[in-house]
Amino acid sequence: MNLRTPMRTVWAAFRALLVLTVVTGVVYPLAVTGVAQSAFGHRADGSLVQADGRDVGSSLIGQTWNDANGDPDPRWFQPRPSHSGYDPTATGSSQLGASDPTLLATVEETRAAVAAFNGVPESAVPADAVTGSSSAIDPHVSPAYAEIQVARVAAANGLSPEQVERLVADHTEDRDLGFLGEERVNVLELNLALREVVG
Template identity: 50%
Template sequence: MNASLRGTGRQYGVALRAVLLFTVVLGIAYPLAVTGIGQLALPAQSDGSLITSQGKVVGSSLIGQSFTDKKGIPLPQWFQSRPSAAGTGYDGANSSGSNLGPNNPDLVKAIDERKAVIEKVDGVSASQIPADAVTASGSGLDPHISPAYALLQVDAVARARGIGTAEVKKLVEEHTQVRDLGYLGEPTVNVLQLNIALAALDPAGNK
């Protein structure tokens, strides 16, 4: 009986020491090491790829955000982001897509409504509107739009701000990111970075 108890005690002792060891190594030392390496090698990315404007953090280059009024109506002086199905929109804590199939009535209705808004705001026809302008990404956090959608908005943004179309188009071209390694993915435009550049170009219209 005593030998059995001693054996059981040794087993518990070994298990406890293993738990403590792995807690220290994997729960404390490893995260600190990875964080330290990240801060040294890629400090901006480690801190969330934050974007600052006029000395203030205004967002992240990895997470989209809305440029609409409180009723969800697009503000014409800003380039608009891709729609989001993450929470109430671009919610990093609720990343998700709509999970609706292409023939789902709710999705079809939402797309038609979005097209109608874009037609009105940008003064274009439905046939000119690219898919990313009316559909959400799988994560709901995509900060990018296609160059086609950005260029589609140029005239309306320039008109709303009273500045030259050529100047606004040049900003879009300057903020168009090419394919990774020259062949991976598609060209994109980061909407937040583009709008920050737009505000710098036209400070009086930054409202």
């Protein structure tokens, strides 16, 4: 039996493995990273938001705005519910179907709590105020949800409703490309703008 043929095959396979490892494991990732950093540097770095010279979050990931007791703080705009607590390592939906009794009970309970917290009738509470996003980390709320929070936020911060409404209007993002998705408000960016006004 000629051992040269099998050894030649093994050696060829080994060389192919080395080349593919270098190309797909080193060259390609470096090229993609280089393009991303040069063309979309802010996004490639996580779309970090700064305040007072330090990173305070990402415009792509929601976060809670609670007081020292862990309850929603009335001074700040609140995000939509998140079953993960806005943990970016635990993204994904709750997996509860639209007719699941647990989900329906949670929605009704949340609707009552949101209405009471904001001093509005339950009929005024929009859907995104009582349901989480499919990712569980959506940083946005609808303009309707931001709107029902205006009076509470204004009162808690000693501002006029008109001042707070202007902030919401200034931080309402249009649909992508003018027709994709819905108008939305980034809660982190809105609250940081609110903090600037409050001082």
